[in-house]
Amino acid sequence: MKKAQPWVGLLARLILGGVLLVAGYLKAFTPDKSMMAVRAYDVLPIWLANILGIILPWLEIGAGLLLIIGVAVRYAAIFGAALMVVFIIAISQAWARGLSIDCGCFGGGGTIDPSKTRYLEEILRDTGLAVLGFYLLRYPVTKFAVEKNKSHELVQGE
Amino acid sequence: MSSKAPKGSDNTTRNLVIGMVVLVVAVGAIFSVLSNKENTSASLPSSVSKADGYGIVFNGDLTGVPVVDIWEDFQCPVCARFEQTNSAYLEKIIEEKKAKVVFHTLSFLGPESALSANAAACAADENKFLGFHKAFYGNQPAENSGAVTVDYLVSLGQSLGITSDKYKSCVANLDYKEWVNNVAASGSEKNINSTPTVLVNGKEIRRATSNTDLGDYFDPAAFAKAVEGK
Numbered sequence: 409m410k411k412a413q414p415w416v417g418l419l420a421r422l423i424l425g426g427v428l429l430v431a432g433y434l435k436a437f438t439p440d441k442s443m444m445a446v447r448a449y450d451v452l453p454i455w456l457a458n459i460l461g462i463i464l465p466w467l468e469i470g471a472g473l474l475l476i477i478g479v480a481v482r483y484a485a486i487f488g489a490a491l492m493v494v495f496i497i498a499i500s501q502a503w504a505r506g507l508s509i510d511c512g513c514f515g516g517g518g519t520i521d522p523s524k525t526r527y528l529e530e531i532l533r534d535t536g537l538a539v540l541g542f543y544l545l546r547y548p549v550t551k552f553a554v555e556k557n558k559s560h561e562l563v564q565g566e
Numbered sequence: 567m568s569s570k571a572p573k574g575s576d577n578t579t580r581n582l583v584i585g586m587v588v589l590v591v592a593v594g595a596i597f598s599v600l601s602n603k604e605n606t607s608a609s610l611p612s613s614v615s616k617a618d619g620y621g622i623v624f625n626g627d628l629t630g631v632p633v634v635d636i637w638e639d640f641q642c643p644v645c646a647r648f649e650q651t652n653s654a655y656l657e658k659i660i661e662e663k664k665a666k667v668v669f670h671t672l673s674f675l676g677p678e679s680a681l682s683a684n685a686a687a688c689a690a691d692e693n694k695f696l697g698f699h700k701a702f703y704g705n706q707p708a709e710n711s712g713a714v715t716v717d718y719l720v721s722l723g724q725s726l727g728i729t730s731d732k733y734k735s736c737v738a739n740l741d742y743k744e745w746v747n748n749v750a751a752s753g754s755e756k757n758i759n760s761t762p763t764v765l766v767n768g769k770e771i772r773r774a775t776s777n778t779d780l781g782d783y784f785d786p787a788a789f790a791k792a793v794e795g796k
């Protein structure tokens with residue numbers, strides 16, 4: 409188990425980082441759609457939803473890059489995990505309130521046909537990704553990370 | 567945060583990587599925010615005003631009539647369905663001056679949406695917006711398939727009798743690109759979260775809830791009723 413841990417960590421970094429990078433990239437260049445997706449959750453004031461819709465994809469790209477390269481892994485992992493928890497809460501409230509929206513996670517988003525909502529799948533996927541983030545927070549030392557020096561991390565590694 | 571670690575080179579690499587990532591994020595986000603802002607000095611097609619959310623207005627001078635705001639994207643298939651369901655009625659109420667109708671051409675589906683919206687504005691300058699609208703949706707190309715090009719839009723205009731060089735250059739040079747952005751910014755401010763979204767006197771008409779309940783959008787009689795408030 410101890411031997412496998414850095415490899416599991418590498419996999420976690422690549423999956424969480426890859427998903428964040430792709431998700432951010434798919435949204436960053438269609439800001440109108442991304443803003444629409446955030447507004448459709450009907451949680452934030454419109455102006456704030458619009459700003460978040462523009463900026464969030466870039467933050468996802470940033471966190472994804474850090475995870476893949478393997479620098480400041482703990483910071484990027486906690487950011488990714490927290491983001492997933494926020495998404496789970498946002499999707500759940502939309503589901504509970506009977507809104508018909510696409511999560512807009514990978515582009516798309518906005519109000520959609522009620523038969524096309526996929527809340528459960530979206531929540532399960534984000535839960536899995538959050539678990540990866542928390543795993544990396546606990547075990548930040550992984551294979552093929554550019555940064556080998558643990559002392560910069562939030563808490564001293566094992 | 568400060569480190570007593572002796573590994574200086576690792577530190578440098580780390581800081582370099584973090585710096586580059588932060589730079590990418592900051593530049594991308596700032597550029598996005600700026601390019602999404604309304605440009606108040608944009609050149610506007612005829613019959614457009616900021617007060618009407620930069621939409622193309624018909625019967626803007628009428629008062630005491632219903633105001634119909636249509637938010638759409640030329641590439642959205644459901645918008646084509648709405649157009650085919652209600653265009654005859656919309657043309658009638660515009661012609662008979664029974665309503666003020668405002669078309670807001672959003673462009674969130676992709677560059678071909680923006681190209682089309684720009685061309686529609688060029689057509690509006692030739693008093694052919696409605697014709698363009700109908701002809702485009704009547705033969706709507708698949709979303710982002712590359713079918714909508716300058717040539718495509720110029721020949722679409724020609725089929726409507728628009729032969730001026732002004733139209734051609736307007737389409738080719740994206741003369742109303744800034745205006746297209748302004749329409750999008752206005753839609754964001756007004757919380758338009760899907761297309762088509764149709765408002766009568768500022769209130770959204772009833773959405774379809776299933777295949778059998780068409781709402782006010784896809785049932786011509788229900789739409790007419792929603793507009794006329796009867």
